[in-house]
Amino acid sequence: MLFEAWFFDVYPVPGGMATWWIGEDGARLRLSDPWRPALYVDAAAPGLPLVRRRLEADPRIAEIRLEHRREFWNPAPAPVLRLEVVEPQALGSLARELGGALGPSRLFNADLPLGQRYCYERALYPLARCRIEARGNALRSVESLDSPWTLAPRLPPLRVLELAPADGVPYRLPGTPLDLIARAAGVEERLVAARPLQLLERLRHLLESGDPDLLLTDWGDDLLLPGLVALAGTHGVELPLDREPPHLNPLPLPLPLPPGERRRGEGRRVGQGEGRAAVVAKSGRQAVGGAGRSYLSYGRVLYRGPAYPLRGRWHVDRRASFFYGETGLEGLLETARLARVPVQRMARTTPGTAITSMQLDLAVREGVLVPWKKREPEAFKSGLALLTADKGGLVYRPSPGVHAGVGELDFASMYPAIMVHHNVSPETVNCPCCGGVLVPEDGYRICWQHDGLMRRVLGPLVELRRRLKQAMQTAVGAEREALDRRQTALKWIGVVSFGYLGYHNARFGKIEAHEAITAFGREALLRAKELAEARGFRMLHGLTDCLWLQRRGAGEADYAALAREIGAATGIPVSVEGVYRWIVFCPARILPKTTVPNRFFGVFEDGRTKARGIEFRRDDTPPLVRAM
Ligand SMILES: [Zn+2]
Incomplete structure (x- = not known):
């Protein structure tokens, strides 16, 4: 049978991957794919001859083959053993054993999340329109018909069930009932916790009759779903949260741990509610975004609940999703599609995961081997090199006081633009x-022979964002809002791509690349200063990717001409933020004759105000000040 459908979801099951599809006719279809991923072992690993005999008898391995391939950090191909596993779920345990025997640095493609990797190898992405061939319940072939880089993709209508605490407050004293509000197809109803059996039956009805694609919750990961599953267990009600039929795929039980050892993420919860964490642990569910954990952020210990993904249905917890929170469903889908990350995982991770996945996708599809975790050390740096390299952006110290007739020029997305223009990549x-x-x-030194991953990932990203912003100019209402959410998601990926390079735990992090980018940034700002001064402008202030310039009688058009000139000279687009009627660079509190570089406020000629680093709200501006 040959037909067209949208790719919806994927997860490992015994014997392969379960895939879900939305047909043109609205049917939701499960097809199994007997996909067999492979991991690679360095053929020169000293321990390999000893292990090799065992590998040949290992029932988890379907095929062993010698190949020549290049790995990510080295352009020269080298011999590797390709081990194809009989089913995806066997890859993890095999990798851990081999990592222990040979050392993790001898293994490649050993720790890529299965759902993502499936998307890379099948050239799929969430809600890709595909032509598929199926025989019975098995997927025979699949071909994607469009690209995730499309400006106006044709997406299927999704059925959504919203579930949230009725009063908006999730936490209460133990034993206090928690009423829920359910909303589907514009109909809202209250599910009363005092009658638990009725609540469960009603929820089951909503899931069965509406068969939502997306369960959108507030505090679903942390509280609602584990709580509901526990309640259903107590009352013997079967709650079809997953679309995956339970008889097809019994949930795997977690392996017993040695005495005294705790599973990762099963740390003690900060504050109350340990009972809930225990419920999740017992269900044996494979965590998508990692299990619950406590972490330190700005000196506070915070707790993030365990992820509660569903199978064949998406669960997005609005309170636990960076992308949903910042960019709504449109931004979340845009990111998941471009990064080829299943939606539920994308919802629970950060822009760093997206940029890494885009790099992994390119590497995997080109047959470049991905090393296990991170092992590229910082190359040796002398003390002097450290001194110049660790500077961030260039910062001037403006003279304090009021300045009239000042133009502000901004480099647009400076660091991503530098990575694209100068080919900076790990x-x-x-x-x-x-x-x-x-x-x-x-x-x-930066390679001139090969285009780096960063250039190839960020180049199209910067271009798509430009097209989305262009489309926004003629769009209105909800359409404009959707475009804005998508471009904001891309902006986040661009911003984070720079920081991620300097983060030593990132898979493709490399501090030297991070430093090279800031060096190019400082050079661009200096070059801009020279060009401005050659045209008779005086630079009042410069801050990483912004310049404040002054020239008697200069207007918007003069600044625009200068912006074009700087853009052409540096390879980084420059825009005119505006011309200030007046701007104040604020003095430092301790030394009044100096200024703080990022503290200023001013009024543009068109009446807009701009302030940084000071308490200032536009709403509170007295009419007198606004008229100034
Ligand atoms: Zn080179």
Whole structure:
């Protein structure tokens, strides 16, 4: 049978992957795919001859083959053993054993999340429109018919069931009932906790009759879903939260742990509610975004609940999703599609996961091997090199006081633009192939022979964002809002891509790449200053990617001409933020004759105000000040 459908969900099951599809006719269809991923072992690993005999008898391995492939940090191909596993779920345990025997640095493609990897290898992404061939309940072939980079993708209508605490407050004293509000297809109803059996039956009816694609909750991960599952267990009601039929795929039980050892993420919860965490642990569910954990943020210990993903249905907890919170469903879907990450995982992770996944996708599809975890060390740096390299953006100290007739020029998305323009990427900095092009200040070199992953990932991203913003100019209402959410999601990925390079735990992090970018940024700002001064402007202030300039009688058009000139000279687009009627650079509180670089406020010629680093709200502006 050959037909067209949208790719909806994927997760590992015994014997392969379960995939879910939304047909043109609205049917929701489960097809199994006997997909067999492979991991790779360095054929030169010293312990390999000993292990090899055992591998040949290992029932988890379907096929062993010698291949020549290149790995991510090295452009020269080397011999590797390709181990194809009989089913996806066997890959994790095999990788751990081999990692223990040979050392993790000898393994490749060993720790990629299965759902993502399936998308890379099948060239799929969430809600991709596909032509598929099925025989019975098995997927025979699949071909994606459009691209995630489409400006106006055709997406299927999704059925949504919203579930939230009735009074909006999730936490209460133990034993106090928690009424719920359920909303589906515009109909809202209250589910009363004092009558638990009725609540469960009603919820079961909503799930069965409406068969929602998306369960959208507040505090669903942490509280609602574990609580409901426990309640259903107590009352013997079967709650079809998953679409996966239970008889097809019994949930795997967690393996027993050695005495005294605790499963990762099963740490003690901060505050109350340990009972709930125990319920989740017992269900044996494979966590998508990791189990619950406590973490330190700005000196406070915070707790994030365990993820509660569903099978064949999406569960998004609005209170636990960065992308949903910042960019709504449109931004979440945009990111999941571009990054080829299943929606429930994307909802529970950060822009860093998205940018990493985009890099993994390119690597995997081109047959480049991905090392296990991170092992690229910081190359040796002398003390002097550290001194120049660790500077961030260039910062001037403006003279305090009021300045009239000041233009502000901004480099647009400076760091992503630098990565694209100068080909800065973890594997292009100090490449082993061509000697490279010199980076200002740092003395690093950037490959000129190969386009880096960053350029290839961020280039189309920057371009799509430009097109989305362009489309926004003619769109109105909900359509404009949707475009705005999508472009905001892309902006986040761009912003984070820079920080991630400097983060030593990131898979593709490399501090030298991070430093090269800031060096190019400082050079661009200096170059802009020179060009401005050559045209008779005086630079009052400069801050990373912004300049404040002054020239008697200069208007918007003069600043726009200068912006174009700087953009052409540096390769980074520059825009005119505006011309200020007046601007104040604020003095430092301790030394009044100096200024704080990021503290200012001013009024543009068109009446807009802008302030940074001071308490200032536009709503409170007295009419007198606004008229100034
Ligand atoms: Zn090179």
